């Protein structure tokens with residue numbers, strides 16, 4: 001078997017295993033809370049559009065795997081820690097679900113959470129707003145006050161501490177389920193895999209009528 005086949009099969013298997021969950025309307029991922037709410041709608045309805053086998057993603061996976069092996073060997077850290085919480089929204093039950101990249105424990109108590117971000121190019125303006133928000137969601141769910149974003153790029157290897165901020169996760173869930181933030185950030189549509197089928201970036205601004 002070629003190495004490329006192994007990498008492709010790994011990515012495909014991971015995607016197929018998650019497919020049922022990806023299309024389950026009662027599941028809200030932590031990343032759904034920190035991005036355009038319409039992306040969740042498109043993922044549920046057209047899941048196959050989200051499957052990608054790109055070198056940058058494979059590289060990101062390999063960095064996560066390598067770091068996880070190295071850091072968990074110290075005994076203090078666990079990787080890919082599943083976090084979930086249930087919410088009731090207008091009589092329907094939703095599950096907020098995520099996987100924190102690296103969590104440090106003191107005994108059985110989580111004390112520090114790290115999100116690993118790989119980038120193609122370095123950026124001078126770090127941390128990125130949506131990464132910080134994502135980490136704060138994990139800090140709220142795990143009840144930890146210490147958080148770090150670890151950025152890895154060809155010329156960057158930097159740890160940025162993130163301060164705990166109490167979030168209203170219930171309101172964020174509601175905002176996501178009712179698709180009230182589309183897009184969440186001005187730059188999102190440019191990089192979005194659903195932009196070809198999404199009407200939102202094409203909406204004409206209503207012409208302004210001058211008062212007569």
Ligand code: SF4
Nearest residue numbers: 036038189192198200
């Ligand atoms: S194109 Fe823009 S509004 Fe539409 S799903 Fe993507 S980010 Fe959201």
